[in-house]
Amino acid sequence: MDDSNKPASQVFLLSDGTTEDFEEFFKKDPIGAAQYATGLAKATQQKFDGLEEMEKMLEEPNVPLETRKQRLSSLGKKSQSLFKFVETTEARIQARDDTLGWTTGGTA
DSSP: OOOTTSOHHHHHHTSOOOHHHHHHHHHHOHHHHHHHHHHHHHHHTOOOTTHHHHHHHHHOTTOOHHHHHHHHHHHHHHOHHHHHHHHHHHHHHHHTGGGOSOOOOOOO
């Protein structure tokens, strides 16, 4: 399957969520990957090294897009715990995949 025309976020979300998958997402779309990682941290109430710095970079006003991408890319290179955090959390999500869903609580 050719993923070259798909957005990096879609390729990642359809992947196994490994460190390599997230590193590729981060290389192609550092802003989207940073938003995903910070959102995942909030949703799971967990932290990784560089989380606060990453959140500040995402929220910093009046920063040109390319500058923001460069800053996030350099932070990603420094924070390997970011990639491990995403991989571990993705593995937990996939392991629980069969248990996620809606129940009506009623009888038929």
